[in-house]
Amino acid sequence: MATNQSVKNQLAKKNGNGGGNQPASPAQTIAVYLKKMGPEIEKALPKHMDADRMARIALTTIRTNPQLLECTVPSLMGAVMQAAQLGLEPGLIGHCYFVPFWNNKKKQREVQFIIGYKGMIDLARRSGHIESIYAHCVYENDEFEYELGLHPKLVHKPALKDRGKLQYVYAVAHFKDGGYQFEIMDIDTVEKIRKRSKAADNGPWVTDYEEMAKKTVLRRMWKYLPISVEVQQQAAQDETVRRDVSADPEPVYDDVIDITVQDSADEEEEQAQIEPEQKKQQDDKTVDDQELDDLFKQAENQ
Structure with a gap:
């Protein structure tokens, strides 16, 4: 999988900014990955679900939570793939949730996949x-x-x-x-x-x-x-992190802590350094259908 920066550079060049003066926003980076993952998402989804709808719901969910945009792209894509494989839609419907965490061991933010009440009901009925x-x-x-x-x-x-x-x-x-x-x-x-x-x-x-x-x-x-063994295994993905789309889900309890907890002066100093950039990114977080269309059109051209 390409790095975040390489995708941002590709988008900058596509927009005519070869010098990198206007790098891609986090949302644009995520849109590129979701578009490239489209075929894999489609393979993972149940037949009654649409890959484009899943990608749009995932992007909207990610954009409406600024802390998710600070997480590693591989863990974000891993959460999207978990949702696709289980046939659960993230966000307001309550099937599943993407929750950002600070991985204290790796010193980076990652995404925990949590199955919601309605998601558990849906899985149980599949038996x-x-x-x-x-x-x-x-x-x-x-x-x-x-x-x-x-x-x-x-x-x-x-x-x-x-x-x-x-x-x-x-x-x-x-x-x-x-x-x-x-x-x-x-x-x-x-x-x-x-x-x-x-x-x-x-x-x-x-x-x-x-x-x-x-x-x-x-x-x-x-x-x-x-409930079948298959459904039991699906439910076991609750409260896990997939650090890449091809990785197995891992429990978060050994090395992940809530991002709202600041564990050391070093982390507080690091947060102070990145806050100005986060504020700049947050100023452009409001999403509407036209913005989503623009993001996916840009991704299609990569």
């Missing part, structure tokens, strides 16, 4: 043995009771108005053979799991807390579901 599967949050003013034992029972009647604070989250799966399974977690247990995550204070745990809480209880129930 063909599940009639329906869902999760709900329970608040302190809701009517809620459950029983285990020989005859398990779960009753949840949400309050119509002020529901109070979040107290529990539960998941239910109904199987096509008539059986069912449910799992319940209190909010303290959810919080303990969140705090162990490298994305505890960043990404979907901040922007979509309830969805992540529902995903957490769904993952707890996962081992009881009639």
Whole structure:
């Protein structure tokens, strides 16, 4: 894979700036890579999904989070390929998320791939043995009771108005053979799991807390579901980093920390040096359809 700088130089020359006075922006660099990866993305995607749509959604997701533009291009492309192979769309739909992290060992920012609640639901349904599967949050003013034992029972009647604070989250799966399974977690247990995550204070745990809480209880129930080995392996890609499109997904917990944490004076000094350049880049981060069209047209001509 070419380096970030080589692609930027190619774009500069294409635009008539052989001297490199106007180097390519990070978004242009990403657009070039996505366009070049088009055939590979198309091969990885399920038949009902479109490679061009996936590339556009990925580019929009990346451009709307300035910190993603600071990550290494290989890890960004690796996250896109993970989404494509699992047939999950990143961004607002909640299938999956691209979360930036600071890799303390390599001293660079990389992208963690996180499966969302809706993505987990989608993966579970692919087994063909599940009639329906869902999760709900329970608040302190809701009517809620459950029983285990020989005859398990779960009753949840949400309050119509002020529901109070979040107290529990539960998941239910109904199987096509008539059986069912449910799992319940209190909010303290959810919080303990969140705090162990490298994305505890960043990404979907901040922007979509309830969805992540529902995903957490769904993952707890996962081992009881009639799911194929293939789907189990797909779910295992949750909270991993792929450092290149051809690399295997790796867990982040051994060598990655949240980018919001500054570990040393050296890193703070480095951040101070790059902040002016980041601010300059952030001034041009707003994206619309015309900008996306222009970026992909430039990429097509490389």
